[in-house]
Amino acid sequence: MTPLSITHFTLTNALGCGKQASLEALRTGRSGLQPCDLENVDLATWIGRVDGLEEMPLEGRLADYDCRNNRLTQLGLQQDEFLPAVEQAVQRYGADRIGVFIGTSTSGIATTETAYRTRDDRGLPAEFTPRFTHNIASSSHFVRHSLGLNGAAIAISTACSSSAKVFAAAYRYIMAGVCDAAIVGGVDSLCLTTLYGFNALDLVSAEPCRPWDAQRNGINIGEGAGFALLEKPQSGDSCPSLIGYGESSDAHHMSTPHPEGAGARHAMQQALERAALETTDIDYVNLHGTATRSNDASEDSAVCGLFGDQTPCSSTKGFTGHTLGAAGITESIFALLCLQDGLLPQSLQTRQQDETLSANILLDPKQRALRHVLSNSFGFGGNNCSLIFGAAA
Amino acid sequence: MITLSVEKIGVVAQGINNWQEASALLQGEADYQGGELPPLKPSMLKPNERRRTTRTIKIALQAAEEALQGFTGSERLASVFSSSEGDLDIIDQICLALTEEGRPVSPTQFHNSVHNAPAGYWSIGAGARQGSSSLGGLNGSFAAGLMEAAVQSVVEQIPVLLVCYDQPPPELLKSFMPISEPFAVAMLLNGESDSPLARLNLNTRPDGSESQLSKPALEKLRQSAPSTRSLPMLQAIARHQSAEITLPYLPGLNLQVELQAC
Numbered sequence: 001m002t003p004l005s006i007t008h009f010t011l012t013n014a015l016g017c018g019k020q021a022s023l024e025a026l027r028t029g030r031s032g033l034q035p036c037d038l039e040n041v042d043l044a045t046w047i048g049r050v051d052g053l054e055e056m057p058l059e060g061r062l063a064d065y066d067c068r069n070n071r072l073t074q075l076g077l078q079q080d081e082f083l084p085a086v087e088q089a090v091q092r093y094g095a096d097r098i099g100v101f102i103g104t105s106t107s108g109i110a111t112t113e114t115a116y117r118t119r120d121d122r123g124l125p126a127e128f129t130p131r132f133t134h135n136i137a138s139s140s141h142f143v144r145h146s147l148g149l150n151g152a153a154i155a156i157s158t159a160c161s162s163s164a165k166v167f168a169a170a171y172r173y174i175m176a177g178v179c180d181a182a183i184v185g186g187v188d189s190l191c192l193t194t195l196y197g198f199n200a201l202d203l204v205s206a207e208p209c210r211p212w213d214a215q216r217n218g219i220n221i222g223e224g225a226g227f228a229l230l231e232k233p234q235s236g237d238s239c240p241s242l243i244g245y246g247e248s249s250d251a252h253h254m255s256t257p258h259p260e261g262a263g264a265r266h267a268m269q270q271a272l273e274r275a276a277l278e279t280t281d282i283d284y285v286n287l288h289g290t291a292t293r294s295n296d297a298s299e300d301s302a303v304c305g306l307f308g309d310q311t312p313c314s315s316t317k318g319f320t321g322h323t324l325g326a327a328g329i330t331e332s333i334f335a336l337l338c339l340q341d342g343l344l345p346q347s348l349q350t351r352q353q354d355e356t357l358s359a360n361i362l363l364d365p366k367q368r369a370l371r372h373v374l375s376n377s378f379g380f381g382g383n384n385c386s387l388i389f390g391a392a393a
Numbered sequence: 394m395i396t397l398s399v400e401k402i403g404v405v406a407q408g409i410n411n412w413q414e415a416s417a418l419l420q421g422e423a424d425y426q427g428g429e430l431p432p433l434k435p436s437m438l439k440p441n442e443r444r445r446t447t448r449t450i451k452i453a454l455q456a457a458e459e460a461l462q463g464f465t466g467s468e469r470l471a472s473v474f475s476s477s478e479g480d481l482d483i484i485d486q487i488c489l490a491l492t493e494e495g496r497p498v499s500p501t502q503f504h505n506s507v508h509n510a511p512a513g514y515w516s517i518g519a520g521a522r523q524g525s526s527s528l529g530g531l532n533g534s535f536a537a538g539l540m541e542a543a544v545q546s547v548v549e550q551i552p553v554l555l556v557c558y559d560q561p562p563p564e565l566l567k568s569f570m571p572i573s574e575p576f577a578v579a580m581l582l583n584g585e586s587d588s589p590l591a592r593l594n595l596n597t598r599p600d601g602s603e604s605q606l607s608k609p610a611l612e613k614l615r616q617s618a619p620s621t622r623s624l625p626m627l628q629a630i631a632r633h634q635s636a637e638i639t640l641p642y643l644p645g646l647n648l649q650v651e652l653q654a655c
Contacts, residue, residue, distance in 0.1 A: 096599070096646075105507065109484070116488040116565070123565055130569050135477065136508055136529030137537075141644060150645050152597060154537055157479075157508035158527050165526060169541065172548040176395055178540070178597070193487055196496045197503030247471075247524025249516035255504035266522060380504055381513025383525060 001274045003241035003390060004171055004230045010080035011333040012072070013224030013320045014048030018079040022319075023337045026345040027365060031319055033208050033220055038190055040117075043199055044206045048222025048321030049190060050075070065142045067108035067133035068189040073142055076187065076225030085229055086147050089181050099179035100153035101170045102140040103162030103186035105325030105379075107155075108133035110191040139187055143227075152178050157325065159379030160288070162186060163226070164328025167387055168245040170230050185227035186329035194221055194324060201255060209291035209322070211315035211347050212300070212361045214354040216291045222321025226329035228336075240336045243372070243390040244277065246270025250382025256294055257378060261302025264288075267384040268306055268374065275388045277372060279307045282388070284344050286331045286375040287359070289315020290322050299376065300357040309358040312366070318348030328377040332387055335373040339391040342369050394596050395543045398589035398655075399630065400552070403459025403579035405431060405452050406614070406621075411459055418611075419624075419631035425610040430575055431455075437518030445501055446514060448575070449480040453511035453558040454518065456577035460554060461519070464581060471545055472525040472554040474512040475538025477619040478562065478570055479529065480505065485563040511558070523551070532571075534619035535578070536642035539650075542582050543595055552583045559618040574617035578627065591630045594651040601647050604638045626650060 010018065014032025015025040025032065033046045050072060058066040058074060077083060089098055111133040115124040132138055140155035154169055156162050163186020170182035198204045198219060205218035230242065248270065250263035257264070272279065285307070288299055296315075303313060316334055323330050338345060344366040353361050371391050378384045404415040408428025418425060433451035434443070435458050443451075453474060461467070478484075483506045490498045507513070509527035516525055526545075530537035535557045542555040558577035562570045583589075604625040606612040615624045622640055629636035633654040642648040 112484065113488055113491055117492050119565065124569065128569060130566075131531060135531060136479065137477070137531050137533075141531075144643070150599065150643075152540065152646075153643055154541055155529050156526055157529060158512070158525070159507040159509060165524075168524070169526065169544075172544045175548045176544045178395070178544060192491045192496070193498075193503075193506070196491060196498045197487065197500075197506065200498045200500040200503055202500075247526075249513075249522050249525050251516040251520050251522050253517070254510065254513050263522060379509070380507045381509040381525075381527075382516060383509055383513065383527075385524075 003233055003243045005233045005237045005239050005241055006336060007229050007231050007239050008082055008085035009228035009333050009336055010076060010082040011226040011330060012050060012076040012079055013323060013330055014050060014222055015319060017075060019333065019337060023341060025319055026334065026343060029346060029348055029365065031208065031348055033321055041192060041195055043195055045204045046208050046220040047190060048220060050223055062146060064132045065138065067111045069108040069139060069187055070142045072189050072223060072225045073139060073187045074146065076227060077146065082227055089229060093180045095149050096151045097180040098149050099151050099170060099173050099182045100140050100144045100149055101166035101182055101184045102143055103156045103166045103325050103328060104136060104139045105157055105159050105162055105188050106191055106193055107136050107138050109193050113192050143183065158383040159381060160324050160327050161377040161379040161383045161385040162325040162328060164332065164377035164385035164387055165247060167242050168247055171242065171245065182230045183227060184230060186326040187225040188323055188325035189223040190221065203292050208349045209317055210349045211289035211291040211317055212296050212353050212357055213350045214352050216296060218292055219290045220321040222323040224320060224323040224326040224330045226326065226333045238392045240339050240392055241390045244271040244275030244388035246386045248384045252382050255380050257298035259298060261298040263382055263384045264299055264302035264378055265306050267386040271374065271386040271388045282311055282372050282374050283370040284338060284373045285311055285313040286335050286373065287313050287315040288376040288378045289317055291317055296357065300359050304358045310360055312344050312362055313359045314345055314347035314362045316345055328385065331375045335375045335389045339370050339373055339389060342367050344368060394594050395547050396594050397543050397546050397582055397584050398586035399580050399591045399593065400583055400586050400589055401460045401581040402590065403456040405456045405577045407574060415627060416631040419628040424608040425614050447480055447482055447505060449560045450511045450514055452560060452575055452577040453556050454515055456579035457515055457554060457556045460579035460581045466552060467519050467521050470521055470552050470554055471523045472512060472521065473538050473542040475528045475534045475557045476559060477529055477531050477534045479508045480510060481562040481566055485565060532619050532622060533642040535623045536640040536648035540595060540648060546582050547584050550584060552581060555580045555582055557620040557623060559620045572618045574614060574621065576618050576620045578620055578623045589655045591655055592653040596649045597646050598649045599646055601639045603641045626652060
C-alpha cells in the first residue's frame with residue numbers, strides 16, 4: 001500500500017498530558033495506574049485515570065458537548081501543538097478536505113449513568129442531551145466542530161479495536177479521494193458501565209494488571225485520548241508512516257477470543273501483506289495484552305504462530321490500563337514514539353512470564369534502532385485490527 | 394466521486410416483511426399503512442443464541458440475512474453496521490442496574506452492549522472472518538454507513554454488506570431520542586456487478602435539503618428513525634427510476650446519491 005505520513009500526533013492518558021509524559025514513562029517504567037478512587041465506584045481495582053477532568057467543563061460554543069469523554073477529547077487536542085498543526089493543514093487542504101475518524105467504545109455514557117441516578121417521578125432530567133454526549137457520534141462531531149472542519153467524518157465503535165480501525169478507514173477515504181488528509185483519533189473515559197460490566201464478567205483485577213504473567217488475573221480500566229494527522233507522503237518528510245493494516249473477525253464468540261487466535265493472526269498477516277514485509281522485518285510488537293487469562297493466551301498463540309518466539313513483544317497496559325476504545329490510538333502513538341526514540345518498552349508489572357506462553361516478552365526496556373513496529377488491538381465481538389508503522393526514511 | 398452497485402436489499406419494518414413487500418409498497422399507489430413487525434427469527438442464530446440476543450440484534454440480522462440470500466462469497470465479504478443509538482434496551486437495563494445496591498450488571502448484557510454486538514453475532518452466524526466496522530452517526534447514520542461501505546468496497550475491491558438498523562427507545566429514553574419506528578435495511582454492495590439493482594455515484598455537498606417522499610405516511614416513516622432515511626433511495630430502486638437523492642450525513646454536509654436504475 002501507499003504509506004501515509006503521520007505528520008503530527010498527540011497523546012493524553014494516566015501517564016500525563018502530551019506525548020513527552022508517555023515517552024518518559026515508557027523509558028523509565030513509571031506506571032500511571034492507581035487504586036480506584038472514581039466517584040460512586042466501590043470496586044477493589046486499579047485504574048488509569050486522567051487528573052482534573054472534573055474541573056474542566058466545556059464552555060462557550062462547545063458547552064453543549066460537555067461530558068467527561070469530550071472534556072478528555074478537548075484536553076487531548078490541546079497538547080503537543082496539535083491545534084496549530086491542524087490549522088496549517090486547513091490552510092493547505094481546506095476545511096472541507098480534512099476527514100475526521102474517531103474511535104470510541106462508550107463515548108459519554110457516564111452522562112446517561114448520572115441521568116439515571118438522578119431521575120425522579122417525571123423521568124430523566126430535562127437537561128439530559130444524549131445526542132451531544134452519550135451518542136457514539138458525539139466524539140467525531142465534537143472534534144469536527146471544535147476544529148472547525150466540514151469534511152467527511154466517521155465514528156467507529158468496535159469495542160477495543162475502535163481507534164485502531166480509524167487508521168484503516170482514513171487510509172481508504174484518502175485513497176478514494178473523499179479527503180486529502182485525515183485527523184484520526186480515539187477517546188474513551190472512565191465510567192461505571194465498563195468498570196461494573198467487566199467486573200460482572202470477572203475480568204477486572206484487584207491489583208495492577210500483569211500481562212503474560214503466570215499470575216495474571218484481569219484488566220485495569222484506563223482512560224485516554226490520542227490524535228494523529230495523516231497526509232499523503234511528500235518528498236523530504238521526516239516523520240513515521242502508516243505502512244500496513246489488517247482487519248478481521250473471529251466469528252467465534254462475543255467476549256472470548258478464538259483459542260488459537262485465528263482472527264488475530266489473520267489481521268497481522270493482512271497488515272504484513274499490505275506493508276510488503278516479512279515477519280523478520282518487524283522489530284517490535286506492541287501486544288493487545290489485556291492481562292486476562294484467555295486474551296493473552298489467544299494472542300500468544302497468534303503471535304508465536306506467525307512470528308515464532310524471537311520477535312520482541314510487550315504489552316503496555318501496565319502503564320495506562322486498558323483504555324478500551326482509545327487503546328488502538330494510545331498504542332499506535334506508543335509505537336510511533338518507540339520508532340522515533342529507538343525504544344523497546346517493557347511489559348510493566350509482568351514479573352514471571354507464564355510458562356505456557358512463548359512470546360519474547362520484554363521484562364526490561366531496551367534501546368535499539370527500530371524500522372517497523374506492529375500494534376495489535378482486539379475487541380469484543382471478535383473484532384481485530386493490526387497496524388504496522390514505519391520509521392522516518 | 395465514488396461509483397458502486399447495489400446487488401441485493403433486505404428490509405424489515407412494521408407491516409413490511411422483506412424487500413419484495415417494501416418494493417411493492419414503494420412502487421404502488423397506496424400510502425404506507427403500518428402494521429405488525431414480522432417475527433424476528435434470523436435463522437443464522439442458534440436457539441441458545443437467539444435467547445441471549447435482543448430485538449435490536451435480531452432486526453439487524455434479519456435484514457442482513459435477506460440481503461445475503463443466495464450469496465456464496467462470504468469468505469471475502471466485509472461488513473459495515475450502522476446505528477445511531479445501538480441497543481437502547483441494554484443501555485437502559487445496565488444504567489438501571491448501576492443505580493441498584495451491588496450494581497448487578499448482567500455479564501451477558503454487558504458484552505451485548507458493545508456497539509458492534511450485531512456485527513459480532515452476524516460474523517459468528519455467517520462464518521464471516523473479514524473486517525467489520527460498526528458506526529454511529531445520529532440522523533446521518535445511513536449516509537455514514539453507505540459512505541463507509543462504498544469506500545471499503547471500491548478501495549479494497551471486495552463486496553461489502555451494509556446494515557443500518559434502529560429500535561425505538563425504552564420508556565425512560567423515549568423523549569430524548571428521535572426514534573419512533575423499528576426499521577432495518579441491508580444492502581449488498583459491490584464496485585462492479587453483473588446484475589445490479591442500481592448503480593450509485595456518491596458525492597458530498599454542503600448545501601441542499603434532504604430528499605422527501607410525497608405520500609404523507611411514507612414521509613412520516615422516513616422521519617421516524619435514522620435508518621428510514623434510506624427510503625428515498627429504496628423508492629427509486631423499487632421504481633427503477635434514476636434519481637438524484639440527498640441524504641442527511643453530517644452537520645453542514647449532505648451525501649448526494651446519483652442513482653441510476655438498472
